[in-house]
Amino acid sequence: MDKISEEIITQLEEQRYFVIDDLLSKTDLQNLHQEALRRDKLKLFEPAKIGRGAKQQREINIRGDWTSWIEEEDSNDSLQKYFNLIEDLTKQINKIFFTGLKHFECHFSYYPAGTFYKKHVDQFQGHTARQLSCILYLNLNYKIEDGGELVIYSQHDSNKELSRIHPLGGRFVCFLTKDLHHEVLMSHQDRFALTGWVRND
Numbered sequence: 001m002d003k004i005s006e007e008i009i010t011q012l013e014e015q016r017y018f019v020i021d022d023l024l025s026k027t028d029l030q031n032l033h034q035e036a037l038r039r040d041k042l043k044l045f046e047p048a049k050i051g052r053g054a055k056q057q058r059e060i061n062i063r064g065d066w067t068s069w070i071e072e073e074d075s076n077d078s079l080q081k082y083f084n085l086i087e088d089l090t091k092q093i094n095k096i097f098f099t100g101l102k103h104f105e106c107h108f109s110y111y112p113a114g115t116f117y118k119k120h121v122d123q124f125q126g127h128t129a130r131q132l133s134c135i136l137y138l139n140l141n142y143k144i145e146d147g148g149e150l151v152i153y154s155q156h157d158s159n160k161e162l163s164r165i166h167p168l169g170g171r172f173v174c175f176l177t178k179d180l181h182h183e184v185l186m187s188h189q190d191r192f193a194l195t196g197w198v199r200n201d
Contacts (some may be wrong), residue, residue, distance in 0.1 A: 015055070016155055017175030019165060023136060024081060029076040029170050033138040034177070036108045036192040039068045045110050052124050064115025065184070067195075069107040082194065089174070090198050092143030099200065101131055107195030110149055117184040122177040122197060130177045132198035139192055140169035141167060155179040167191060168200055 011018040024032075039045060045066035049056040070079065083104065090101045111117075122133045133151070148167050154160040158181040165173055175182070177197060 006092075006096070009096055012093070012174065012176070013097070015162070016179045017152055017163070019163075020172045020174075021168065022170045023085065023172040024078070024119070024170060026170070027141065028078040029140055031076070032082070032136075032194065033140065033169075033192060035076065035078065035079070036068075036110065036138055039108060040110060044068045045108070048109075052127070060115075061118075063117040063120075064111065065117055066110040066112070067107045068110070069105075076197065083134060086196070086198065089134075090132075093198075099131065101198045101200055102197055103201075104134075104147065104198050106134075106194055109193045110196040111187040111191040113187060113189050116186040119151075119181050119183040121181055129199045129201040130197040131200050133173075133175050133177045134194075134196050134198065136175045136194040137167040137169055137171045137173075137192075138194065139167060139189075142166065142168050142189075146189040146191070147185055148189075148191040149185045151183050151185060153181040167193065168178055169181060186192065 008018050008020065045068045047058050048065045048067050049058050051057055054056055075083065086104050090104070093099055094101055123130050134143070139146070144166060150165040150167065150173060151161055152163045153174060154162050158165055164173070
């Protein structure tokens with residue numbers, strides 16, 4: 001896994017996140033973007049909700065994204081390449097930090113133009129299985145004016161902005177789930193990504 005070196009893993013330890021561009025080939029990104037569009041055309045995306053279980057509810061003033069979960073039987077060559085990279089990353093992190101990470105869950109995420117996701121953390125209260133958040137952006141023709149930036153805040157002060165990351169196609173973002181508040185600013189164009197979590201259960 002040439003892209004994710006020990007130096008990158010050290011960044012994860014020191015600043016709680018890292019960013020890598022061009023993680024997959026342009027062909028693989030095109031394939032993944034086409035798969036997201038196919039799912040949208042077939043109406044396989046569902047409106048994302050907040051909360052857990054019976055308390056889940058749709059709150060578009062908090063988050064306006066849609067999700068399409070990936071099952072094991074859904075995998076294609078490009079998805080498998082991505083999953084293999086995540087598996088290699090997981091092995092490296094386990095080897096260095098003895099974290100006990102076990103498996104990866106993932107969905108396609110879709111932010112229609114005009115939607116956002118307000119500041120939050122990816123771990124549910126009282127549920128700590130999600131340890132590592134991973135995002136791969138799929139919009140190859142992204143322009144700065146398209147918006148939809150990911151904002152990451154300090155683990156020590158959830159009002160202090162650490163980084164504002166543009167969702168460039170092929171860009172991969174990884175951060176510690178429990179530590180960092182983050183938000184997705186309003187997207188002015190349709191925005192697709194693969195969003196997932198490495199879990200310890």
